[in-house]
Each structure stands twice: as C-alpha cells, then as structure tokens.
Amino acid sequence: MMRIAILGATSQIARDLIVSFSAEEKQHLHLFARRPDEVAKWLASAGLSGRYPVDDFSEFAKQKFDAVINFVGVGNPAQAVAIGNSIFDVTLRFDELVLDYLKTHTACRYLFLSSGAAYGSGFNEPATRDTPAVVAINNLAPHEWYGVAKLHxxxxxxxxxxxxIIDIRVFNYFTRTQDIDARFLITDILRAIRDKTVLKTSADYIVRDFLHPSDFYGLVRGLLAAPPANAAVDCYSRAPIDKPTLLAAMQEQFGLRYEITEATVGVNATGSKPHYYSLNTRAADFGYQPGLTSLDGVLIEAREVLLLASESVGV
Known part of the structure; x- marks a missing residue:
C-alpha cells in the first residue's frame, strides 16, 4: 500500500483526486490543510467521513510517506489577483516544507502542482518541448507573479x-465541482445558461485544453507507478478546443445565448493567452494516455453542473 500525503486538501482539484482515489484500496491518503475542519466537513458531505486522517501542516513532518502531492496555491483568477505578491511566500513556504522532508526521506516521491503559466504570459503559440520560459525581468507585471512563483x-x-520530483503543469481544468462563480470563460458560459442570460464575450480567438478529472487521475497514477524521476510534465487532453467551437457546442447542447462584444470581458489574472495549451506530450513517457477531448470533458461535467443547478431551484 502506498502512503500519500495530500497538501492543500481544500483545493478543488485535490478534492476531485481524493474522490478518484477513494474508489481503490491500494493507496492510503493523509490529508493536510490550513483549515482541517473544513476538509473533515467536506469528507462527510462526500460520503467519505472517517475514511482518511486530516491534520494541519504541523503534523506533516512527523509521518512517513511514499509520496507527497502539493496542491497549495490558488485555482481561481480572482484569487490570484487578491493574493497579490504573497503568492511568492506561500509557494516557497510549502515547497520548502516538502523539500526539507525529502532530505530525510529520499525515497519519497514529490508531485508539485505547477502551471502552464510557468512558461510566461505569452502563448501566441502553444507550448512545446522546446518552448523557453520567458520572464520580463526588467518590467515584471503583477499578472506574471503567479507564473514566476511556479517557475521558481x-x-x-x-x-x-x-x-x-515531478512538476505537473496544469493549463485548464474543468470539473462539475468547479466554483461556478469563478471568473473563467467556461464558468461565465455556465452562469449564462443557468440564469438564462446572454453571455457577453470578446471576439478574441483563444484555444484551450480542458483536462477532465478522470484524466488528471490517470496522469497522477501513471506518475506514481513509473520509475522515479526528476522532471516536469504538461497536462493535456486528447484534443484542445477553440472558443468559437466551444460557444457553438454549448449553444447546441444547452441553449447558450451569447453576444460578441468589442470590450474585454473577464479576469486575466495571469495575462491574455491566445493559445494556452501544450503540445508537449512528455507525460506519455510515464504511461499517460488521455481518454477524453476537451469538448468531451466539458460536456460531461457541464451536464452535471446544470442538472445540480436546476435541482437546487426545484426545476
């Protein structure tokens, strides 16, 4: 049995992974968070009460683990803006917590949740294995702090x-448990459908690659099963999707009404990225094979989000 520490168990992507792991008995999870009571309440609501121990971070170094997965950070553009320059301190603090642990537990594996933003804030083209990280060192803007913290x-x-140590660069991730009030294009779309309003969106052409929770779980399982390595991998689905195709699909499937405007709409906490996805398939070297395209995953999860929304208002 593999003993796995989950740091930052209040994060949504961490919770999805915990639920995925709960379907098997081969892993023993120990959950850590700044608000352990909140995690315990969530476990109860997910039907996992008492399944896994939950502690604050002061208990982490006292335990022995085969792997540590670090989710500590922000997963929302508005949160990234709100946290400001403290993102550097938060990222460093918890990363050093694990690095210090590894110095005395050298066989332990460490999976760090990084971001595609580590490449920089450009993305006029998708990332590849040869794409360099670009940092405007003499003119670093606040929207670049998050990516630079991950790069460091x-x-x-x-x-x-x-x-x-393997860094997992997450680009776009979508789940039925996503905070629908977060300021992403996909959540803006879902709110418009739920509220029967007209989505106002810019004419900017963008391409995104939405990772489904099942494929993230498959990636993590592959990384934990593969021979130990020190590397970075990019997340990707079977195929990305561009904005016009996504809007048309959501209109066809769910009756989305939308209007193209000239003004920029939304929160660009880490900069505008026309092609924010990766063609770097190094994860395949660790046995990863995505099962869903971006559109597949979005439609599966959007149906559940909208079904829950309709049930909550008694429709």
Missing part, C-alpha cells in the same frame, strides 16, 4: 536531481 519552484526542483 520548478527551478528549485531541477537543482535537486537526486530527488524524485
């Missing part, structure tokens, strides 16, 4: 080739 963490990890 990745640099620290590569500086310890003797440790088993």
């Amino acid at each position: 963490a990745e640099c620290r990890h590569r500086a310890h080739p003797e440790l088993h």
